[in-house]
Amino acid sequence: MKPTIEKITPQLKTIFSHLHEHPEISWNEHDTTSYIRQLFKNYDCKITTLDDSPGLVIEIGQGSPVVAMRADIDALSQEVNGEFQANHSCGHDAHMTIAIGSLLTLLEDGYPDIGTFRFIFQPAEEKGTGALSLVDKGIVDDVDYLYGMHLRPIEELGHNQFAPAIRHGAACFIDGVIQGEDAHGARPHLNTNAIHVGAELIQHLKNIDINPMIPHSVKMTAFQAGGDSKNIIPGNATFSVDLRAQTNAVMDELMINVKRITAMLADYHNISIELKIGANIAASVINQEATSIMEDAIKDSVGVDKLQPMITTTGGDDFHFYTIKKPHLKATMLAIGCDLQPGLHHPNMTFNHAIIPEAVEILTNALVKTAERSHQDEQ
Template sequence: MKSTIEKLTPTLTDIFRHLHEHPEISWEEYETTQYIKNLFEEYACRVSTFKNSTGLVVEVGQGKPVVGLRADIDALWQEVNGTFQGNHSCGHDSHMTIAIGSLLTLLEGGHPDNGTFRFIFQPAEEKGNGALTLVEEGIIDDVDFLYGMHLRPIQELQHEQFAPAIQHGAARFLEGTIRGEDAHGARPHLNANAIQVGSEFFQHINSIHIDPMIPHSVKMTSFQAGGKNANIIPGSATFSLDLRAQTNEAMDDLMAKVERISNMLADYHEVKVDLKMSANVAAAVINDEASSIMREAIIECVGEEKLEPMITTTGGDDFHFYTIKRPNVKATMLAIGCNLQPGLHHPDMTFNHDAIPPAVEIVTDALIKTVKKYNQA
């Protein structure tokens, strides 16, 4: 396998460069989908796209088990050097490259005869609803094992360190509106100042307390009110909230408290305060058998000295909806150390690209081990 990956490395470098230079945001990954599809047209594999969605699935092999590898394909929309643009600052360009490299390794280096390898190139992870859309497409209804991967910041893993699982937390993004009437600046008694309502909302969410043993946070991440006239007291505003919790149960607790704050402020100030969930990412549900196979693959491919324990992070990933919606699927994610800094989602994020070939080897070995273990059982 190493010799195949070494031969493929220059090709993977070109693939990564193309994907990095052509980022597309969630649900708009049209060129990315077509580019990946074109890569495999000449190979003996099955390529499927979706009628109502970007993304694609590529399969090789046949029969049971069905072992999946998922890569997210969307980029973030953020300001880079003063310009808003698509940007792969979460490492999805590398995730795609690793999955493509694994598939090419199986196609060119050979794979077990019994078993189906399903490569899932999923859109809209950054929106938190890409996985749910593909679940509705039925792509994992017959999947036995599912693997994913994610680059980790330098604070969690150093270059050439790998962990067999990522214990992501839950995340919810809320869009809020405050609806009231404007008033003249000389008559503050005639309305509720939306800025004051928002300020009180901010103060109350910072006073939320749940079990301190469970990492959690609630932040107001945007607030807009008022206009160009300084003598108008705004009655309406919009805002957004970012909720994080390490468990799904703690997230439900946080959400209930935020909703009570919203209702209390609306009642007290006699305004309408509405909350709408724009994204909901579940906390990880990790399978011991899948993570054990990934652990074996790490040891065999790069050595036990580069194996690290499961990573626990308050970050989220919609990958975990696959196992929540289909509990029969055994899943885990490979954590990849690559000296990533200054951090995920930073517009100038960089990482050591030399981490890509060993990651390809590890996930490919995990796929093959899974099929062999299944057929031996």
Template structure:
């Protein structure tokens, strides 16, 4: 296996460079989907694109169990050197390259005889909605095991070290709108000042008390009210709230608190305040069997000295919707230490590319080991 991966490494560098230089934002990954499809159209595998969404799945082998591996394929939209553009600052270009490398290694080394390996190239992870769309399309219906991966920042994992699971937290983005009437600056008693209501909302969010033993945070991340006329008290505003929690239970409790605060402020100021949920990413639901397989794959591939314990992080990933929506799936995510700096989602994020072939070996070994123990 190592010799195959060594032979593939120069090719994988080209694949990564293409993906890195051709980012596409969530639900617009058309060229990325076509590129991956073209890589394998002459190979001995089953390619399944979708009519209603970007992304695709590729299968090799036959029979049960079905062992899947997921790569997220979308990029972020952010300002880079003064210009807004699509940008792979979360490592999805590396994730795709690793999964492509894993599939190529298996095609070269030999497909399983009594198992199916399913490679899932999923859109819109950054929106928190891609996994749910793939579940709705039946992608996970036959899956028994599911593996994912994510590059980790330097402060979480040292270069060349790997952890068998990532305990992601939950994330939820709430959009809101305050609707009232404008008033003259000399007559503040005639309306509810949307800016004042927003300030009170921030204060009440800061006053929420949840069990401090469970990591969580809630904060306003945008607020827009008023215009160019300084003598008008604005009655309308829009705002966004970012909510994070290490467990799904605490996330639901925080969301309930937001609803209660919004209802109280709307009643007190006699205005309408409406909210809606944008991205809604669940906390990790991990499986001990899958973690044990990944732990063994790490030790056998890069040595036990490079094996780290399960990582707990406040970040989120829609990967975990697969196991929430299909509880029978055994799943975990490989954590990859790669000197990632300055940090995830930084416009100039960089990492050590030498971890790509190492991650390919770990995940390839994990797939084979999973097939073997289930025969």
């Protein structure tokens, strides 16, 4: 396996560069999908694109078990050097490259005839809706084991270190609308200033008290009110709120508080405040068997000295919807330490690209080990 990975490493560098330089935001990853499809069109594998969205599934082998790897393919929309644009600041370009490298390794090396290996290139992880869409399409109905991956920031995992699981927290993204009436700037008594309502909302959100022993946070991430006229007091506004919690129970508490606060403000000011849940990502469900296999893959590929315990992070990932919606699935995510700085979602995020071949080896090993163990258990 190592010689094959060494041989394809220059190709992986080219693939990463292309993906990094051509980011596409959630549900718009059409060129990304086409690029990945073109990479494998001349190989003996089954390629399935999705009818109504970007994303694709590539499969080799046959029969059971069905062992899958998922890579997210979308970029973020964020301000970079003064301009809003698509940007791969969450490492999905690396995730795709690693999954592509694993599939190429199996194809070039000759994979064992002991099951099906499925590679899922999933859209819209950043929206929190991509995994649910693929669940609804039946993509994982027959999957027995599922592996994912994520680059980790330097404060969570040192360079060239790997953990066999990531305990993600829950995340919820809320869009809100404040509806009132505009008024003349000289007559503030004739309306309720939507900006003042937003300021009150921020203070109330910051004062939510929940068990401090369980990590959680509430913060407003967008607010828009008013137009070009400086002498109009805006009565309407839109806003966004980001909720995080390490457990699903605490997330439920946060949601109850947010709804209670907005209802109170709406009643007090005699206005309307409407909330819409954009995504509600549950906290992780980690399978011990899958985690154990990943541990062995790390030790066999890069050595026991690079193995770290499962990490806990306040970030979320819609990967965990696969196991929540399909409880039969045994899944875990590989945590990849890669000198990632200054942090995930930073517009100028960087990491050490030398980690990609090592991650390819670990995940490919995990796929093969899983199929071999399952095959032995059946005999």
